[in-house]
Amino acid sequence: MTSLPTVLLVDDEEHSLASMRMTLEDDFECLTATNVEDALRLMEENFVQVILCDHRMPGKTGIEFLSDVRKKWPETVRIVITGYTETNDMIAAINEAGVYQFLTKPWHPDHLLMVAKNASQLFQLTRDHDRMSLEMRFLARTVESKLETRRKELREGLGFEKVLRAPNSPMNAVIEQARKFASFDVPVMISGETGTGKAQIARAIHYTSLRSDQAFYELNCVGLSDAMLQVKLLGAKRGTLPGVPTNKLGLFQKADRGTLFLNGIETLSDQMQLTLLRAAKEGTFEPLGGSETLTTNIRLLTGAPDDISQRIGRGTFNRELYYALARVELNMPPLRSRIEDIGPLGQNILFELAVQHGKPVNGLSDLAIEFLSNYDWPGNLPELENELLRMLITAQDAVLGPELISRHILQADPSLPPSVDQHADDILSGEGTLKDRIEVIEMRILRETLTRLKWNKSRAANELGLSRVGLRSKLDRCGIRQPGSAPAEEEED
Known part of the structure; x- marks a missing residue:
């Protein structure tokens, strides 16, 4: 079952809204607003394909409202319903608001339904055209030139150039591999310890890919309950969540045609692993409280620990999901x-x-x-x-x-x-004579104290309970010298 397209009806007269809703509700999910403020709020919270708006309303006019809509939601098809046909108003509507069609009052129900259906088809055709344009990008030189300029700006600000590293860094091989993966529209699993920069690499892959002009979203799954994850990923239909009277879009829908990075996937429950597997393999999902199946075209990037393959062997992570998400894999060095x-x-x-x-x-x-x-x-x-x-x-x-x-x-x-250098815990639990192990601990304490006190030996001796001569003797015996000083050089305080 596919979901009905959403239409927003805006009119300051309640009876007009009721009439339009009665005409369209069998073929559309209808949202209604009696003023511009409520209409803008509904636009923010819902995925609206078509707007039917009265021209003359208190406060902002319909043309002013649709002009605002055109700036923020240019794909939404805009239709004006009016009882007036002044030429200047019509010209303003076309130039400023990009209005698709005018519908005059009184309208006939069959005519209204036909106009709404045509507008919905236009919206879908526009979306399909955008998708086909993405696939044919390399064939259009002018479009490719503009796109490459935009991509270059994104790469420089958010791409691999943002990942700082030394000329001989182990990250160089990782970045080189990630660059190759970025150009192929496949899922990538980024493994490594917590805090190694997996999210930064995922973001760089997105902004170096063919989807760089689309949205990038990220979500850390660690610590989130199944209920919270379902709302965040799948979204929820109106009335499903207490205190939320409108539809809530999930990341699977928000990130459509873009990239979604999910970190901490090893913490997902068996149920959420199956939900993610369905989205990864079929590109389908169902919002909470809804029976319709929605589709999504997202690129999934995931973050996981180094031992994710061991979790498969222990039966705590779905093997099929692993192969669906790790079509290619990157490992981040600590x-x-x-x-x-x-x-x-x-x-x-x-x-x-x-x-x-x-x-x-x-x-x-x-x-x-x-x-x-x-x-x-x-x-x-x-x-x-x-x-x-x-x-x-x-x-x-x-x-x-x-x-x-x-x-x-x-x-x-x-x-x-x-x-080579040993930490205190390693020394205490390691091997060696008592004398040798105590000397290593003593060297570490001397070095830390002198460095912290900027090599003021009088203060260091006083803090450690030593005489100046005793401190100097220990430094000579351990071979500890102030960095940058000559071997025979002594500091006078």
Whole structure:
């Protein structure tokens, strides 16, 4: 069963609305409004194909209302019903509101129904024409030139150029693969740890694809109940939801001809997995409270954890759904595998935070980047952003140094790569003699304290309960020196 087309009837006279509704309700879903404000609200909340509007009403005229509609919903077919036939009004209606047809009062029911049906067919033909134009885009040079200009603007602002990385970054291979996937209109599954930037890559794929001039929507499924997911994805018919007297559009309908990114699909229940499978394979769905089957033409991009294939083996994720969504798959590397990217990522995030919070800075010092690069970032990009925000808040100088970094990050040895340097927990639970393990812990505490206190040895000795001579002896024994200083150089406070 297919859904009826929706028509909006606007007239300040209740009896006129009732007559039109009685004539059209067997063939259309009829919405009614007695003023422009209510009509605009209904347009915002519903997918309207045709408007039948009275010309002379209190407040805004029908022509003024339809002119506003033309700007926001140009595809909606606009028809004026009037008892007057002044030439100037008709010219204004055609030029300003793009009116499809005039219907004079009194109208005959058969004539009204025929006009509404023709308008609905025109709307559908326009939609079909747009779809065919998308498929034939490469054959029309002029259209392609304009489209490519628009796509270039979107790519530069939201595409892969927005993904910051170093020249030798592991992300380069991921981006190269994603660029190839973007040009093929197939579902893509993006796997990886939480916080690795899956949503940014999904957005870049959309804005580098043939659908870049259409809408992009994203939804994080984690923590959402089945009821909430059904409303957000499928939508709901009028009266289904308490307190919502109108139809509610779901993302399957909103994203039609565009792209929908669903993150956290591993949390979907068995029922929602079957609902998503139907949309992915057949392009069909049913809104809550409705019996009609709707169709959608969306490109599905999904975000999942690295162990999604293991979940299939355990029976917690639908195998058929996995193959429907993962026609091709991208794996996002964690931040600990992108040490080369910490510098450009950190500087960019810091500048964005500085603008957002109105605190100008000149960036991170080289030594600060060295310390940040030596940490494994289990929380990935969100953890890095939180650390930089905390540094920005506490900073006194324009260049942020390592003394602002959190203690657990400072305790890492900047002279060692993350794969070699051990964390305190690893040392406590690892192997080795008591003396060797205590020395490693002691080195980490000394390094963190001196860095935090900007290598003021008197303050460091006082905080650690050591004499200046005792502190110097430990530094010499551990081979710890202030970065950038000569081996024999000593700081005088």
